[in-house]
Amino acid sequence: MQQTPQLYSRIGFPHEYRPLRSDELTAVVTQRLPSPDPADDGLAHTAALAAIVRTTNGNFRLADRLVTQIRRVLDINGHTHLTPEAVDAAQEALLIGR
Incomplete structure (x- = not known):
């Protein structure tokens, strides 16, 4: 962090967060997303959650941005x-690679 002294002077201490495990990430994003569709026994919901976990690789900040965008997409399309x-x-x- 010393490579950027101006930034370092504004942050009390650096801290690196570990990626969330898939079960942790699933629990977090499930709270913010709509419930599964009972018509398909929740298969689409499960596949979508797996895609979120795979795409974000446990990165909470990216997952948060992705969930916000997913909710926007769902709302726009009704x-x-x-x-x-x-x-x-x-x-x-969000221009997130696959």
């Missing part, structure tokens, strides 16, 4: 359930 297509659209909007 959807009430999470789908892998909504995750794909959110990834594209």
Whole structure:
């Protein structure tokens, strides 16, 4: 952190956070996303959660941004359930690689 003294002087101490485990990340994002569609037994929801975990690789900040964008995509399109297509659209909007 000493390479950037101006930034270092504004931060009390550096701290590196470990990536969230997939179960931790799933628990966090599930709270912020719509419930599964009972018509498909939640298969689309499960596939979408797996895509989120795979894409973010446990990075909470990225997951937070992605979930916000997913909710925006769902709202714009009038959807009430999470789908892998909504995750794909959110990834594209945020320019997140696959």
